Amino acid sequence: MxxxxxxxxxxTFDGYTDRATGNRVLRLDPRLPAGHPPxxxxxxxxxxxxxxxxxxxxxxxxxxxxxxxxxxxxxxxxILDLETGCAEPAGSDSYTVGLVDPNSPRAFxxxxxxxxxxxxxxxxxxxxxxxxxxxxxxxxxxxxxxxxQAVVGAYQGLDNRWEEPCNSRFYHLEVGKEPQMILDEQxxxxxxxxxxxxxxxxxxxxxxxxxxxxxxxxxxxRDLDGNERPLPHVxxxxxxxxxxxxxxxxxxxxxxxRRICSYFSPIHSTSDDHYDFGWWISAIDIETGEDLCCxxxxxxxxxxxNPTPDSKYLLSCGxxxxxxxxxxxxxxLREGWNExxxxxxxxxxxxGRDNGPYHHPWVLPDQSGVIVAAGxxxxxxxxxxxxxxxxxx
Numbered sequence: 001m002x003x004x005x006x007x008x009x010x011x012t013f014d015g016y017t018d019r020a021t022g023n024r025v026l027r028l029d030p031r032l033p034a035g036h037p038p039x040x041x042x043x044x045x046x047x048x049x050x051x052x053x054x055x056x057x058x059x060x061x062x063x064x065x066x067x068x069x070x071x072x073x074x075x076x077x078x079i080l081d082l083e084t085g086c087a088e089p090a091g092s093d094s095y096t097v098g099l100v101d102p103n104s105p106r107a108f109x110x111x112x113x114x115x116x117x118x119x120x121x122x123x124x125x126x127x128x129x130x131x132x133x134x135x136x137x138x139x140x141x142x143x144x145x146x147x148x149q150a151v152v153g154a155y156q157g158l159d160n161r162w163e164e165p166c167n168s169r170f171y172h173l174e175v176g177k178e179p180q181m182i183l184d185e186q187x188x189x190x191x192x193x194x195x196x197x198x199x200x201x202x203x204x205x206x207x208x209x210x211x212x213x214x215x216x217x218x219x220x221x222r223d224l225d226g227n228e229r230p231l232p233h234v235x236x237x238x239x240x241x242x243x244x245x246x247x248x249x250x251x252x253x254x255x256x257x258r259r260i261c262s263y264f265s266p267i268h269s270t271s272d273d274h275y276d277f278g279w280w281i282s283a284i285d286i287e288t289g290e291d292l293c294c295x296x297x298x299x300x301x302x303x304x305x306n307p308t309p310d311s312k313y314l315l316s317c318g319x320x321x322x323x324x325x326x327x328x329x330x331x332x333l334r335e336g337w338n339e340x341x342x343x344x345x346x347x348x349x350x351x352g353r354d355n356g357p358y359h360h361p362w363v364l365p366d367q368s369g370v371i372v373a374a375g376x377x378x379x380x381x382x383x384x385x386x387x388x389x390x391x392x393x
Contacts, residue, residue, distance in 0.1 A: 004368035005059045005082060006387045012085040020344035028383040030080050030087035032088050034195060042069040044381035046373045047360040048067040050252060050304035051194060052099040059365040063090060067357050069377055095119060102365055106143045108150055116141060116152045118175060127175045142193040146200040151193055161189045166210035173226055181226060198257030206249055212243035218249055219260060221286060232289030237280060239264040241274045248282055250304055254311040259283045262313055275319050283330050292333035308363045315370055317359040320350045325361055326374050340393060343386040346375035
């Protein structure tokens with residue numbers, strides 16, 4: 001019988017039994033290459049941002065990063081091998097890996113001259129590259145469902161996008177073909193690209209007014225032929241239009257391609273603490289607009305989440321006073337809030353001001369476990385893998 005990914009990791013990494021659930025937990029403590037400097041006091045291992053795929057070779061290798069306290073934009077990327085426990089730098093001195101494909105060695109990388117590259121990590125070979133000239137700046141990117149195509153975003157006026165007009169362009173990249181511009185918008189900041197998992201012609205993105213003005217529907221669906229529509233909303237609660245950032249924004253697509261899941265706030269808050277925003281969870285059917293949404297109970301909102309491969313659950317972490325990894329059954333949201341605790345997290349200090357680090361849970365491709373970052377600052381800071389509850393979910 002073939003070993004699960006959790007079982008493979010359990011032969012390499014030490015673990016313990018979670019006191020809250022009895023589930024098995026491993027601490028993924030990577031072995032760094034010879035000569036690599038030791039970890040600094042305010043850095044630690046983190047999982048990948050929730051919208052950027054992290055699994056290679058069906059999950060046997062995982063893209064992780066070394067992050068810093070208080071600066072979510074500082075990171076060094078590594079590929080962790082679950083069988084050996086070794087972490088090797090991702091790419092090379094000339095490349096930074098942004099996201100990887102779970103079923104091939106392909107990755108989307110940024111070259112040190114700011115070019116976007118579709119890259120073969122095994123052969124260390126560029127399959128395609130794309131660059132723009134100033135004042136355009138490349139930023140967002142996705143690999144589409146077939147892994148042979150990508151979409152990359154370019155921006156003009158990015159730094160002052162909420163006070164002055166920002167212009168956005170999307171380019172379609174396909175190995176062996178010339179890049180094609182597929183979106184050109186003036187006065188809109190278009191970011192957070194996400195590929196439909198089941199349709200290589202379809203993607204979603206956030207469309208923000210620039211300069212900022214109240215806008216309740218941010219997520220748009222678009223295909224490579226230029227057909228576009230806002231994410232439909234039927235008989236649902238809408239976000240407050242008075243504060244930037246409370247819209248359905250930090251979203252993920254369920255692997256079956258049916259729903260886009262996100263969180264939002266219908267209230268107006270003047271607080272700088274994100275835990276005060278009164279968040280709701282949302283799971284919208286992209287065809288009908290049906291929205292399975294409800295308010296988070298106190299302390300349950302913990303920022304980003306991710307779906308299970310079978311599209312049944314969302315995995316999230318709680319707030320400052322509920323530091324647990326838990327699962328939300330999507331269809332059961334029809335009846336209101338539900339949760340199943342998976343793992344008590346090592347204590348993490350959260351300031352609520354969107355500075356990071358973040359827990360960013362990821363469910364293994366065979367659904368045998370979940371990886372999650374926790375424990376900052378201090379000696380418990382690291383990546384943990386908890387076994388998926390057997391026979392109960």
